[in-house]
Amino acid sequence: xxxxxxxxxxxxxxxxxxxxxxxLAAQGIxxxxxxxxxRLSKVFENAGVARRYTPMPLxxxxxxxxxxxRMAAFREHALDLLEEAARTCLAAAKIDASEVxxxxxxxxxxxxxxxLDAFLLNRLPFRGNLKRLPVFGLGCAGGxxxxxxxxxxxxxxxxxxxxxxxxxLCTLTFRxxxxxxxxxxxxxxxxxxxxxxxxxxxxxxxxxALLAWGEQTWPASTEVxxxxxxxxxxxxxxxxxxxxRVMRDLGPAADAFLTGLGMNRADLxxxxxxxxxxxxxxxxxxxxxxxxxxxxxxxxVLRDYGNMSAATVLFVLERALESGEDGKxxxxxxxxxxxAAFLLWSL
Numbered sequence: 417x418x419x420x421x422x423x424x425x426x427x428x429x430x431x432x433x434x435x436x437x438x439x440l441a442a443q444g445i446x447x448x449x450x451x452x453x454x455r456l457s458k459v460f461e462n463a464g465v466a467r468r469y470t471p472m473p474l475x476x477x478x479x480x481x482x483x484x485x486r487m488a489a490f491r492e493h494a495l496d497l498l499e500e501a502a503r504t505c506l507a508a509a510k511i512d513a514s515e516v517x518x519x520x521x522x523x524x525x526x527x528x529x530x531x532l533d534a535f536l537l538n539r540l541p542f543r544g545n546l547k548r549l550p551v552f553g554l555g556c557a558g559g560x561x562x563x564x565x566x567x568x569x570x571x572x573x574x575x576x577x578x579x580x581x582x583x584x585l586c587t588l589t590f591r592x593x594x595x596x597x598x599x600x601x602x603x604x605x606x607x608x609x610x611x612x613x614x615x616x617x618x619x620x621x622x623x624x625a626l627l628a629w630g631e632q633t634w635p636a637s638t639e640v641x642x643x644x645x646x647x648x649x650x651x652x653x654x655x656x657x658x659x660x661r662v663m664r665d666l667g668p669a670a671d672a673f674l675t676g677l678g679m680n681r682a683d684l685x686x687x688x689x690x691x692x693x694x695x696x697x698x699x700x701x702x703x704x705x706x707x708x709x710x711x712x713x714x715x716x717v718l719r720d721y722g723n724m725s726a727a728t729v730l731f732v733l734e735r736a737l738e739s740g741e742d743g744k745x746x747x748x749x750x751x752x753x754x755x756a757a758f759l760l761w762s763l
Contacts, residue, residue, distance in 0.1 A: 418762075419570040419626045420619030422577070425504035426731050427497045428469040428609045428721060429760025435465055435604075441474055442603050450654050451595035460604045464629065464694030468722030470587040471496075477590050486588055490526030491535070494583045498532060499539050499612035500591050502581060505612035513540040516614075517576035518547035518569045522562035524555050524643075525584045525650070526595025526751075532583070555642060557631075557751025558582060558726030559611070560759050564629035566615050583610035584725035589643070589650045597602045598654040606694050611730035624737065625762040626745070628677050632669040637661075637754035658750075659695055664755055666756060667703040670748060673758045685743025687711060688736050688761065690729040691718035692750065700748075713739070726751075737763065 446453035452591040471493040481489075498521070506513055519542065521533040528535070531550035536542065549567065554561050559582055566580040586606035591599065615626070640658060644651035674680055687704060691697045691714040701710055709715065713735040717728060724731070729749050736745065747759040 417571065417574055417617040419567040419615045419617055420623040421506045421626070422616055422623060424611070424612040424613050424734055424737065425501050425508060426609060426611045426727070426734055427501040427504070428517060429471040429493065429497065431470050431473065432467055433474060434467050434668055435460060435463070437474060438603065441477065442600070445478055445592050446595060446600060451600065452597055452612070453600060453664060454666055456600050457598060459601055462694060463604040463693070464478045464697065464718045465605055465722045466719045467589070468672055470586065470608050471585070477587070478592055480648065482648055482717070487527055490585055490588055491528050491532070491630065494523065494526060494532055494585055494610070495535055495539065498536060498581050498583050501537070501610045501612035502579065505579070506613055509614050511577065513542045515540055515577060516546055516579045517573065518566075518574070518578040520549045520551065520566045520569065520578065520580045522551045522558040523584060523727060524553055524558060525586050525589055529691045530553055530693070553752065554726060554730070554755075555751035556692055556723070556725050557749045557755050557757040559690065559729040559755070560629075560747055560757035561631065561725065561762050563613060563626065563633075563759055564757070566613070567629060568624045570615045570617055576616065578615045580613045580615065581610070582727045582730060584608065584727050586723065586725050587651065589647065591649050591651065593648065596651075598612065598652045601654055602614065602652040605723045607724050609724035609727040609731065611727045613730060627760040627762050629759045630673045631675070631727055631755055631757045632672070633753040633755040634665065638752070638756040640752070642752035646709065659699060661754065662696060662699045662750065663703065666700070666748070666750070669756045670728035670758060681705070683744060684746050686736070686741055686745045686748040687728065688732050688745050689714045689730070690749030691715065694718065
């Protein structure tokens with residue numbers, strides 16, 4: 417019994433930052449004598465990002481902030497976005513929060529204990545006995561892996577309703593004192609957003625179905641991407657190995673996943689990919705033998721929202737559904753671990 421997608425919704429903060437304004441701000445924050453900002457200034461122009469959304473005014477990013485302030489801001493704004501996405505998703509499915517049986521909440525850009533799902537019980541009328549699964553540390557792969565974990569819960573209890581919530585406030589991790597190359601790249605691509613997806617084995621025959629899911633984690637790769645824990649917050653880690661690893665490893669891993677299902681790339685109608693950045697999208701198009709620019713939904717989400725980590729791929733899925741994509745679609749994302757996450761859809 418394949419779990420089906422009953423409803424999907426996304427949300428973003430109200431403040432919009434145009435890339436031109438971010439570029440100008442970055443030139444004032446990064447010191448030419450302490451960083452590679454002069455050599456890397458083109459990354460803002462070539463990132464494929466036109467705008468992104470954040471809960472904070474631009475001047476906030478020019479100041480220093482400690483852990484307590486960052487985590488308080490994360491909890492406040494993450495809960496606001498999660499509530500908005502959840503309400504929209506449940507309204508689209510025409511069910512009440514009290515009818516949800518399990519709640520999976522994915523995020524890697526902030527820390528909260530109690531976890532975010534516990535606070536949501538004070539905002540929405542979820543039952544006190546619903547199953548709760550907070551998931552941390554999956555980074556950009558969290559959207560695909562979150563769907564996978566939610567699908568497994570739905571399969572394990574046929575007929576139950578599982579609500580997946582994903583929120584990432586990537587911009588709140590920006591540290592003005594960090595003059596590293598990784599922080600410059602992060603400033604050029606990161607945005608904030610949230611998404612909600614309701615899954616159940618009891619759906620309409622024409623509801624999108626999650627047919628299979630899997631993942632591949634490579635050994636000795638924990639330093640490829642992720643966060644460093646710093647005195648004043650989370651320090652972004654982007655290895656120069658990423659483009660090469662994507663080109664070398666993603667194709668064989670995707671083929672192995674499909675082979676395990678008795679399929680190959682010729683059986684696919686399309687791809688729903690997490691756009692980590694413009695170079696990553698270009699690499700994915702090459703890997704899967706597509707024309708340059710073919711991954712239009714991924715490119716448009718990157719352009720309009722930036723890289724929202726785990727939430728991004730659900731924005732791409734939303735656009736694929738809105739455009740009437742059908743057939744078998746391979747969803748994929750790469751995250752810390754170094755991990756590739758895959759999910760096969762029937763739209």
